[in-house]
Amino acid sequence: MVNKKGAVQCINEEILEKMSLKNRYSFLNNNLMSILKPEHFNFLKQAQRFFIKFERKNNITHNEDLYEWIPEIGKAGLISRVNNFAELDLNYEPYGMTAEFMRIIATDFFDPQLVMGMGASVLAANPIIFHHENIEERLKALKDLITGEKIGCLCITEPERGSDAVHMLTTCEENEDGSYTMNGEKIYQTNGSKADLAVVYAVSEQNNGNTMAQFLVDTSWEGWSAERINIPWTPRVHVGKETFTNLRIPPEYVLGKPGLGREHLFEGLNLERLGVVLVNAAEAWNAISHAAIYANMRKQFDKEIIKYQGVGFPLAEMWAKTMSLTLAALHICQIVDDKLEKSGILPKSFNLALVAIASQLKSQSAKLSERICYGCANLMAGAGLCDNTIMSDLLGISRIHQVGGGTSQIQDYIMSYALRQLFKML
Numbered sequence: 001m002v003n004k005k006g007a008v009q010c011i012n013e014e015i016l017e018k019m020s021l022k023n024r025y026s027f028l029n030n031n032l033m034s035i036l037k038p039e040h041f042n043f044l045k046q047a048q049r050f051f052i053k054f055e056r057k058n059n060i061t062h063n064e065d066l067y068e069w070i071p072e073i074g075k076a077g078l079i080s081r082v083n084n085f086a087e088l089d090l091n092y093e094p095y096g097m098t099a100e101f102m103r104i105i106a107t108d109f110f111d112p113q114l115v116m117g118m119g120a121s122v123l124a125a126n127p128i129i130f131h132h133e134n135i136e137e138r139l140k141a142l143k144d145l146i147t148g149e150k151i152g153c154l155c156i157t158e159p160e161r162g163s164d165a166v167h168m169l170t171t172c173e174e175n176e177d178g179s180y181t182m183n184g185e186k187i188y189q190t191n192g193s194k195a196d197l198a199v200v201y202a203v204s205e206q207n208n209g210n211t212m213a214q215f216l217v218d219t220s221w222e223g224w225s226a227e228r229i230n231i232p233w234t235p236r237v238h239v240g241k242e243t244f245t246n247l248r249i250p251p252e253y254v255l256g257k258p259g260l261g262r263e264h265l266f267e268g269l270n271l272e273r274l275g276v277v278l279v280n281a282a283e284a285w286n287a288i289s290h291a292a293i294y295a296n297m298r299k300q301f302d303k304e305i306i307k308y309q310g311v312g313f314p315l316a317e318m319w320a321k322t323m324s325l326t327l328a329a330l331h332i333c334q335i336v337d338d339k340l341e342k343s344g345i346l347p348k349s350f351n352l353a354l355v356a357i358a359s360q361l362k363s364q365s366a367k368l369s370e371r372i373c374y375g376c377a378n379l380m381a382g383a384g385l386c387d388n389t390i391m392s393d394l395l396g397i398s399r400i401h402q403v404g405g406g407t408s409q410i411q412d413y414i415m416s417y418a419l420r421q422l423f424k425m426l
C-alpha cells in the first residue's frame with residue numbers, strides 16, 4: 001500500500017488501501033470517460049500510469065523534497081503540455097490547454113504541492129516560448145525548464161508593489177554593450193529560493209509601467225540572492241524573496257526591452273489564470289475522490305456514513321459543483337485549442353474577451369476549490385484532518401489560490417471594469 005505516511009496511522013488499513021492513487025484515478029476516470037475525447041482520455045491514463053509506477057517504485061510518502069522528482073517527470077514529458085515544443089525537438093502529443101488540464105489532474109492526484117512547484121517553472125517557460133527569437137541561450141533555457149533539468153520562477157511581485165504590479169520599483173539600466181544592470185527586490189516568488197532560471201520584470205523609470213522590461217536571468221550570476229519564505233500551507237514548496245544588486249543581464253537574455261515589458265506581462269496573464277482554474281478543478285476532484293471512497297466505507301451506528309443525508313447530500317452537491325466547473329474548464333480549453341490550431345496564436349479580440357472570462361473562472365474556481373477541499377475533509381472528520389492522506393495537503397494548498405495570479409478582489413475589479421465597457425458598447 002502507498003499513501004501519505006503520517007506519524008501515527010489513524011485510518012483503518014482497508015480504507016487507507018482503498019484510497020490509493022490507483023483507486024482515486026479509477027474514480028476520476030469513471031466520471032470523465034464519457035465527456036473526454038479519446039486522445040485526451042488516453043493521455044490522462046498514460047500520465048496516471050506514470051505516477052502510479054513512480055509512487056510505487058520510489059515508495060513515496062509525500063514528505064520528500066518534491067524538486068528531486070522533477071527531472072524524471074520531465075523525461076516523461078509531464079511538465080508542460082501547453083505546447084508541442086517542436087522547436088526543442090520534443091514534439092509532444094497531445095498538446096494544448098485540454099492536454100494541459102489532463103496533465104495537471106493526473107499530477108495533482110499524485111501530489112498537489114508538486115503541481116505548484118512545477119507550475120512556477122512553466123510560468124517561467126511561457127514568456128520564453130513567445131520571445132525566444134531562436135536565440136541559442138533562450139532555447140537552451142526553455143528546454144532545461146520543460147524537461148525538468150532546471151527549475152524556474154517568475155518574478156513580478158515586489159515587497160511594496162503587490163496587486164499594483166505595473167508601478168514597479170525594481171530598476172534596469174541599459175549599458176553601452178546592450179546589456180542591462182538590475183537593482184531591486186521581489187517577493188513571494190514560487191520556487192524563488194530554488195530556481196536556476198528566472199523571468200524578471202523591471203522598469204527603467206520607477207513607477208512608470210510604460211518603461212517595463214522583461215529579462216531571463218540565470219540565478220548563478222553575481223548580484224542575485226534569494227531567501228526562502230515560509231508559507232505554512234505549502235511547506236514543501238520553496239517561495240522566495242529575491243534581491244538584485246547590480247545584476248548584469250547580457251543582451252541575449254533581454255526578452256523585452258523597456259517599453260515592451262508591460263505588454264509581455266499581460267499577454268501571459270490570461271493563460272496563467274486559466275492554468276489556476278485547471279489546478280482548482282484538479283484539487284476539487286482530488287478531495288471528492290478521497291471523500292467519496294471514505295464515506296462509502298466508514299461505518300458509524302452500523303451504517304456507511306454516505307447513507308446519512310448529513311454526509312451523502314453535501315457530498316453530492318460538492319460533486320455536482322466540481323463537475324460543473326470541469327465542464328466549464330473543458331469548454332474554454334477546447335475554444336483556446338481550436339483558436340490555436342487555426343492560427344497558431346490567440347487573436348487579439350479573443351484575448352481581450354478572455355480577460356473577463358479568465359477572471360470569472362479564476363475567482364469562482366478558487367473559492368470553490370477551497371470550499372470543497374475543506375468540505376470533504378470536514379465530512380471525513382478525523383480522517384480528513386490527520387496526516388495519513390494528502391487531504392491535509394489539499395486543505396492547505398486550496399487556501400492560497402485566491403491570492404496567487406491576482407487576488408479575488410483584483411479579479412472582481414477587472415470584471416466590474418469589463419461590465420462598464422460592455423455597458424458603453426450599448
Ligand SMILES: Cc1cc2nc3c(=O)[nH]c(=O)nc-3n(C[C@H](O)[C@H](O)[C@H](O)COP(=O)(O)OP(=O)(O)OC[C@H]3O[C@@H](n4cnc5c(N)ncnc54)[C@H](O)[C@@H]3O)c2cc1C
Nearest residue numbers: 154155156157162163188189190403404405406407409410
Ligand atoms: C503562495 C504564493 C505564491 C506566489 N507566487 C508568485 C510568483 O510565483 N510570482 C510572483 O510574482 N508573485 C507571486 N505571488 C504574489 C501574489 O501574486 C501577490 O501576493 C498578490 O498579487 C497580492 O499582492 P500582495 O500580497 O502584496 O497584496 P496587496 O496587493 O498588498 O493586497 C492586500 C489586499 O488589498 C486588496 N487590494 C489591493 N488593491 C486593491 C484594489 N485596487 N481593489 C480592491 N482590493 C485591492 C487585495 O485584494 C488584498 O486583499 C505569490 C503569492 C503567494 C501567497
